[in-house]
Amino acid sequence: MKLIQTSAWYPPASSGGVEVYVEGLAQNLKPLGFECVIGTPLTLEQKSAAPQTGYYNGIEVYRYPSFAAFATWLSANQSGIYHQHTVRDRCGISHLRLARTLGMKTIMTLHMPEIVCVRGTMMQAGHTACDGQIEVTRCSQCLGVSKRVPAWVAERLSQIPPAIAEAGQARLRRSRDVRFRQLGTTLSTPAHVRDRAHQLREIVALSDQIVVVCQWLYDALVRNGVPEKKLLLSRHGVSSSGAATSIPHRSLTIGFLGRWQETKGVQILVEALQHVPRSLPVELIIHATHADQHGQANRDKISAIAASDPRIQIKAPLSRDAVPSAIAQFDLLAVPSQWLETGPLVVLEAHAVGTPVIGSRLGGIAELVEHGKDGWLVSAADVQAWAAAIAHLAAHPQIVATLKQGIRPVKTTREVAEEMAELYERLMRH
Structure with a gap:
């Protein structure tokens, strides 16, 4: 069966959580008998260029410069199923509406909180x-x-x-x-x-099924009147699940992978570390990305602190392929998000290689991490609470070892694909 999957972003131009999810879904649907074609806009720098059709990791990708180009392509490449993953200007309600008009079965997966939150952070x-x-x-x-x-x-x-x-x-x-x-x-x-409320109602009307990737967003949609029969909770998965080999450390090694933006909370980690006695063996390794206009000031502030604190190492961003092995070398992965995440995927990636997470007691993180069993949850914006948690775990390494043993098997992208395949087949029968 041929499927259309669309997203405002797709590799190699970007590689955030949505992009990783969509690519993983497309790859894992292939052995199940589904051929995915990806529709995604060209980058803003390329929006005056001609449409581009090519392949990325064996998946056909159509990159369009405008809605008109998208409409021409979709009309010529209709399939039974249209599955959209973003609600953005360049891949949003107009695109979903067109698919509905063309008679396709429409699915919207909501990966972000913006549809119920104008602020975007919840x-x-x-x-x-x-x-x-x-x-x-x-x-x-x-x-x-x-x-x-x-x-x-x-x-x-x-x-x-x-x-x-x-x-x-x-x-x-x-x-x-x-x-x-x-x-x-x-x-x-x-x-x-x-x-925004009108947009949500329109998405509900235009979608045969709405997929949500976390419980709190599911609950928020129900509060806003979305019928539960239209909702399907399907959590993220990772490409593989199995502990990797780690290297013993003399100090508690905490890793951070994420954007430099303040919403990702790396500044909370760095500030907290300034309150942890230097007599305690702690090391913070930062692999941060996207030092753009939203993150440059935060990066500059953190770099200044790191220059006088040898416990903090700022290293180069990691490629997608390098992420699992890097996380496996941390004693703890820190996820100090300052907003409600719908995942984040990195929590599952940590669990997949046997690394416990110390994270904010918020949103999707709190759904994926069980405090004291497979990770440690901290009040998100409380610097002193983060400092106390880091100091406690550094002073009691046996707790970290226990957390590591408490990690359960992680859902895989193959399982996500199987859930989506079941959904596609059900929609096509009706």
Whole structure:
């Protein structure tokens, strides 16, 4: 059976969690009798180029510069199943709508929290975990609208068409008067929140099935009125499951793999280490990526601290192939995320090679790590709590050894593919 899989990102241009998931799914569907063709946009730097068709690791990939090019391609390459993995401008609701119009069975896998959170982090006011229910007043306040604005005013403002609200905000943002700039936020934000709720309803209407990869996002969708019969919980998997050989260390070696952005929390680790006595044997190895405009300042700050702290090593980013063996050499993998992750995949990759995780007690991390059994959970933004946890584990290495023994077998990408194959076959029967 031929399948269309689409994503706003795909290797080799990028290799985040969504890309790894989609490629792994396509590869593991092949032996099950499914031929996947990937549709993905060209990079922004290439958006004026002609469409490109080629192969990546044996999978056919069509890279399109525009929605018009995508529409032409999809119309000529219809299949029974259309499976989309992102809700972004260049692979989003318009693309899903077209597939539905063409008569395909449509599946949307939600890998990110943005569909229920305009902020994109599921952290209310940036500090506390949110339940994900979209409410105009509460969400608007989270995004900067004053609590002095009555709820009925926020509700009325939410009726403004988003395009008009954005235009008004843009004009007011240019004002030198902070009061006018705040007014711009007040005018536009409720409309953005209501538009997000509308987008969710449209995705539900356009999808035959919605796949979610973690329990908290499943629960948030139910709170927002998504029928459970349309939802399927299917957690991530990894390419292989089996402990790798590690090297004994004299000190507690903690690794970090992730982006430099503050939402990934590497700065929390580094700050916490400054409160851990240097008499305790601890080493932090950082393999961070994407030092772009969102992460460069954080990288610079951490590099300055590392320059005077020999316990911190900043090393080059890892290729995808090098990740498992690198994680296997850590005593602990740190996942100090400051937002609600839907995975993250790196937790499963750590468990697959027998490395315990010390992570934030938030979202998907808290679903995958059982505190005291196969890992250690810490209050996400509490630097002192992280320092205490690191010091405790460094002083008691037998605890880390026990955590390692508590790791259970990890779900594989083959199992994910089998779940999706069952879904595809069920949809095609109806």
